[in-house]
Amino acid sequence: MRIGFFGEVMREHRADGRGYGFGGDTLNTALYLHRLSTQHRLNIEVQYFTLLGQDAASNQLAATLAEEGLALRAGRHPAKTLGQYWIDIDAAGERSFRYQRDDSAVRQYFAAEQTSLKQTPLEQALVNGSLDALYLSGISVAILPEPDRQRLYQAAADFVGRGGWLIYDNNFRPLLWQAEAAARWQQKLLPLCQLALLTDSDERLIWQLPDAGPAATPAALVDAALHAGAYTVLLKCGAAPCWIGTAALRLQVEAQQVRQLVDSSGAGDAFAAGFLGRFLTAPDALVAADLVAAAQAGHQLAAAVVQQHGAIIPRELMPQISLQGA
Template sequence: MVELREQDESTMGLSFAGDVYNSAVYMKRCFPQLSVSMVTAIGRDRLSDKMLNRFKSESLETEFVFRHPSKVPGIYFIETDESGERRFTYWRNDSAARKLVDFLSAEVIEQLTVADTFFFSGIPLAIFEQGAHTKFWQSLERLKAAGVKVVFDPNYRAQLWTSKEEAIRQFDKALRLSDIALPGVEDLTVLYGIQSAQDAVGFCQQYELEEVVVKNGPHSVFTLVGNELLSHTITPVTKVVDTTSAGDAFNGVYLGARLSGRGIGESVQLAAKAAGTVIQHPGAIAPMAAFKQTMSEAGI
């Protein structure tokens, strides 16, 4: 999406962001040896051209970035309060991304079966057009049958859904098809009334996932792999500028670390370091030099 942020009373700053894109960026920055592809739809307008160039500037593969002949990118405006908490205003009802499923032909899915991992979130599920979910689930079933690990982050945004009941229905399907889940406690609290990370892990156990990683804000992370339940203490940062993309950075670096052969504990700590670095900068994507320096000091 196009990200707008107020610079002063008469000027807006423009960038590009979106939860899956943010995760892809931080994964690639930390683990450049991995091939990281975007799967999305953009338009044929100037902003879409700039977006595509940004993908390439972050060394992301763009073979599966499809261009819709008449739709354009969605836009959001972000505001933050004194503690760095954010508020979004969206313009995305006619975005090209809502049409992504139209581009997922049998040939495209076959090409995607060579991937190790397919990561998606609750946000595309919320914006897909009526009737598109069935084809999307069929596509995921084909990927999973081919040995691709499916990873899901609920990332619930109430304003994007027609109802809480519909979100629960789609999330249930997503979790049943997934191998790895990366939920935040807040998402599950709103949808299911879950109040703790331990309860969130228990909730996820019904789906027989291979790996569960529950993000509990700045406090801790709980992981469940097989029968091993671990609590990981996180050191919170003292300077919080903007919490946008904290969870996205965590997801990208955690998955990148696991794909690179790192253990659960090390992967969590590296991911938490990435999230803590990102929230010290405005916007979803932190400056590359500052981010890479901090992550280099952390051992990447």
């Protein structure tokens, strides 16, 4: 399985003040999935598509990903750079972010002056058969100007039409776009999704639902995404059980409890990687046991990540998670 991720990478300033690293929702998931693939010798090849600057931070990111062995497919913008974010955590370990991303190079990914050919590297990969799956998030779409969102959507739709898989995470950042825009684009993307990775709190914000009420329950959120056209839906609910839905079944899988929540920054992204490590290597005909095993792997990896600072933990702290049947 060859999977390509598209999105924004930023410099990360950790809450404990110990220097900076790199992060970004799709990068976090891509890197964790790559590590799992290497660790467990999975038949998963991960590629990451973005646009960098030509500055020291961009060079350091490229060197870091090269050391990890993650295939980076990134052009260079002559004037832009990486965005930055600062992590703040409260007494309970829950994170919040402050951003500086106006100069983020990847916002110009589809700009004509950055593309010597008629297609970007991502579009080329989607057309030439070098990818089996594409992973996007709400942030992947939100960072782009409206015409470029349509261009990305069309590339994804054509890819799915040729038999490719789209995997979509609904990560919603109100500072990037309004809920109405996020809802409109998610409604367009869900019918393309082989797998929709949703978070309950983000779903309520996107669809402007109350925290309580019949339309805001996990079961209702899963049903709504399936009705919109997603083939498989995974709803992350923090420390509560996650929900999995298909046309034929509904499942709940208990989260793994942790001794101390240190930093929840990368929890959802790590969960997605653990889930994909099983989901992408399961037989074509997924059964309930496969989906439960995938969710358990997601919970295991997320539990390890939230007990460390930063969205991406050091390689030596990666847990030996269970990927039964992979």
